Amino acid sequence: QAAVLTLDGPGGAGKGTISRLIAERLGWHLLDSGALYRLTAQAAVKHGVSFDDEPALARLAETLDVTFLAEDSVTRVMLEGEDVSTAIRTEAAGERASQVAVLPAVRQALLARQRDFRQMPGLVADGRDMGTVVFPDAPLKIFLTASAEERARRRFLQLQEAGENASLPSLLKEIQARDARDMQRAVAPLKPAHDAIELDTTELAIPDVVDHIQR
Numbered sequence: 001q002a003a004v005l006t007l008d009g010p011g012g013a014g015k016g017t018i019s020r021l022i023a024e025r026l027g028w029h030l031l032d033s034g035a036l037y038r039l040t041a042q043a044a045v046k047h048g049v050s051f052d053d054e055p056a057l058a059r060l061a062e063t064l065d066v067t068f069l070a071e072d073s074v075t076r077v078m079l080e081g082e083d084v085s086t087a088i089r090t091e092a093a094g095e096r097a098s099q100v101a102v103l104p105a106v107r108q109a110l111l112a113r114q115r116d117f118r119q120m121p122g123l124v125a126d127g128r129d130m131g132t133v134v135f136p137d138a139p140l141k142i143f144l145t146a147s148a149e150e151r152a153r154r155r156f157l158q159l160q161e162a163g164e165n166a167s168l169p170s171l172l173k174e175i176q177a178r179d180a181r182d183m184q185r186a187v188a189p190l191k192p193a194h195d196a197i198e199l200d201t202t203e204l205a206i207p208d209v210v211d212h213i214q215r
Ligand code: C5P
Pocket: 011, 033, 034, 035, 037, 038, 094, 097, 098, 099, 101, 126, 127, 128, 129, 130, 178, 182
């Protein structure tokens, strides 16, 4: 079976960028599991499925028609043939993703799909429960953290760069609300696996984190 490196942690800890860099360096596959929750929520909006209809949401998750197209440094995400790369990255889309992510049937429906990403020569898996639930036998598990203030600041800079309006205080509030929901849910709450290495990136630059993990 192919090797897996799991990277879990709250939003804005740098998992996305770091996972991509490590996958590139190793020539391994990459699983952005958050995208699957974002896509499930996106599909629900598109098909008018209510966010409290758990069985219908689980069916959507199970039959999600999605393709990840790797281009130079970005990955294009197609939902039912439509490019939703930007649409699923908004704050609102993240909020909706964390709402469908509390539903056990949705998480169950996405389980097999996530495990299918484990292919030779290896997989870097980015998410909240990669080391605890999806790949509990992964030989190397990293749990990335950073203070909520620092994560809000990073998100703020990202949005500014994208030319979007943002306010730092409201981003901080959203991040804290999302953390609370992710950590308090009954199924697969956000927490480090017992055998994970915890890394606080508050004061670390991306290249330092990548070097640290590779060592
Ligand atoms: O990582 P990202 O911000 O794209 O994730 C969006 C939301 O999806 C998270 O806030 C979380 O609620 C959910 N998620 C999850 N389990 C994962 C990945 C994401 O519950 N493995």
